[in-house]
Amino acid sequence: MLAAISAGTLLAGCGGGNQPATSSGVVASSASPAPAAATGAEAPATEPAAPSATEPAPTTTGPAPTATGPAPTTTGPVATTTTTTAAPTSGIDQGLADIDRALADLDTHLTDADRDVATPEGDIR
Amino acid sequence: MNPVRTRLAAALVGAGLVIVTPAAAWAGPRRPVSTASTTGSESPADSTRRTLEDLRTRCLAAIDVRLPALAATKKALSGNDHVTDDHEAALAADLDRTAARLRELAEAIKADTELAALRDHCRSIFEDNRVFALVLPRVRLVVGADTATDAGAKLGDIAARLADAIAKAEAAGRDVTQAKLDLDLMKAHIASGTASAGTVPGAVLGLTPADWNADHEVLTPARQSLRSARADLEVARDLARKIRNELKPLAGSLQV
Numbered sequence: 466m467l468a469a470i471s472a473g474t475l476l477a478g479c480g481g482g483n484q485p486a487t488s489s490g491v492v493a494s495s496a497s498p499a500p501a502a503a504t505g506a507e508a509p510a511t512e513p514a515a516p517s518a519t520e521p522a523p524t525t526t527g528p529a530p531t532a533t534g535p536a537p538t539t540t541g542p543v544a545t546t547t548t549t550t551a552a553p554t555s556g557i558d559q560g561l562a563d564i565d566r567a568l569a570d571l572d573t574h575l576t577d578a579d580r581d582v583a584t585p586e587g588d589i590r
Numbered sequence: 591m592n593p594v595r596t597r598l599a600a601a602l603v604g605a606g607l608v609i610v611t612p613a614a615a616w617a618g619p620r621r622p623v624s625t626a627s628t629t630g631s632e633s634p635a636d637s638t639r640r641t642l643e644d645l646r647t648r649c650l651a652a653i654d655v656r657l658p659a660l661a662a663t664k665k666a667l668s669g670n671d672h673v674t675d676d677h678e679a680a681l682a683a684d685l686d687r688t689a690a691r692l693r694e695l696a697e698a699i700k701a702d703t704e705l706a707a708l709r710d711h712c713r714s715i716f717e718d719n720r721v722f723a724l725v726l727p728r729v730r731l732v733v734g735a736d737t738a739t740d741a742g743a744k745l746g747d748i749a750a751r752l753a754d755a756i757a758k759a760e761a762a763g764r765d766v767t768q769a770k771l772d773l774d775l776m777k778a779h780i781a782s783g784t785a786s787a788g789t790v791p792g793a794v795l796g797l798t799p800a801d802w803n804a805d806h807e808v809l810t811p812a813r814q815s816l817r818s819a820r821a822d823l824e825v826a827r828d829l830a831r832k833i834r835n836e837l838k839p840l841a842g843s844l845q846v
Contacts, residue, residue, distance in 0.1 A: 564745060571741070
């Protein structure tokens with residue numbers, strides 16, 4: 466699941482102490498201009514300036530800038546994301562899911578059989 | 591034609607047949623046959639011919655709704671993952687035989703020139719085949735039974751895993767008294783459900799249209815058995831989930 470979270474979002478949590486996160490989840494540097502507009506139509510010329518010398522080497526981790534996409538921003542230190550591995554799917558959980566499906570199938574067969582027997586269309590009693 | 595349309599069409603055809611030949615006892619014991627009255631200036635010969643053509647049309651329509659239903663059921667049967675090979679072969683053979691009989695009847699009905707013969711052939715569509723009353727529900731019951739048997743086997747596997755998890759939890763010092771009781775109950779329900787489902791194929795595979803004609807409730811015991819199996823398996827499934835949740839705090843270490 467964490468893989469689905471954008472790198473920018475992950476970086477928002479470790480990109481610097483009190484830097485505000487933009488709506489797209491990237492961190493706005495204090496030396497940066499205002500975050501990209503929500504429309505994302507910002508031209509490359511408005512991209513944030515280079516980070517200050519005091520800042521760690523920037524790493525571009527956001528999505529590649531496009532004409533219509535959000536402007537990339539510089540970020541703080543490279544985030545090392547520790548993905549929490551989902552608990553391994555146990556055989557029991559998988560088996561129970563199979564049983565759920567089998568019972569649903571069984572319900573369908575029972576319902577259809579009951580309907581056939583109750584209303585044998587054309588096979589008038 | 592989708593199932594709903596097929597069934598609606600079948601109902602309309604069935605109703606139409608009853609209207610045209612009210613005395614033709616399609617399913618029950620034979621009743622006296624009354625002929626349609628003639629009207630006005632129409633000659634008896636014209637009336638008979640019209641009655642014959644009306645009946646022929648309706649009887650062919652009755653076959654036309656049954657053949658696709660049989661074909662659709664056979665297709666679904668071949669794609670089912672639960673039905674055993676033996677049961678599939680038996681059911682498919684029954685579907686094929688029924689379809690063949692209906693096709694033969696269609697040819698006979700097209701060739702009929704006598705009302706009495708046509709009525710006999712039309713009656714045969716129902717009395718000698720029982721597509722909707724017996725053939726199709728039998729397929730559903732057997733496939734349902736095999737589905738239940740499959741589910742019972744899977745629940746057995748789950749029970750074995752749970753037993754292992756319980757043993758590990760006990761070895762780790764946990765109180766697993768309730769889990770053990772639940773597991774025993776789960777196993778009992780699996781056995782009961784599997785046994786109930788196991789009776790169904792044998793109870794219905796040998797039934798003939800004549801059996802249904804003699805007793806319209808001939809499928810009822812099998813339906814009840816399958817329902818009982820379903821109830822048992824559901825309880826077993828719920829117990830498995832309960833036990834699993836009881837052991838869950840140790841799930842990571844127990845790898846249940």
